[in-house]
Amino acid sequence: MKNVTLALAGAILLATGSAALAAGDLGEFSNNCAFGLTKGEKKFTDCSVQEKIDGKLYCFSKQSAKEEFMKDPEGNLAAAEAFYNDNQ
Known part of the structure; x- marks a missing residue:
């Protein structure tokens, strides 16, 4: 029974971690602040x-x-894209 419980707990933890990672990949520019990019700054956000x-x-x-x-x-989108693409 202990092995089944551990396996189930591991599966839940893995699924939760994968969901959090997927949620973190929602936005364009790898979740950097789009306005910050227009100013030449990469600022990672939680979106x-x-x-x-x-x-x-x-x-x-x-x-x-x-x-x-x-x-x-x-205009801001063009500036953000230019900076982001030049600084990958």
């Missing part, structure tokens, strides 16, 4: 502040960063 643009999810480090980004989403 709790986010915005969908053309079906893609973008993460932000804080609400004010998202608000600034959304003032010019097209």
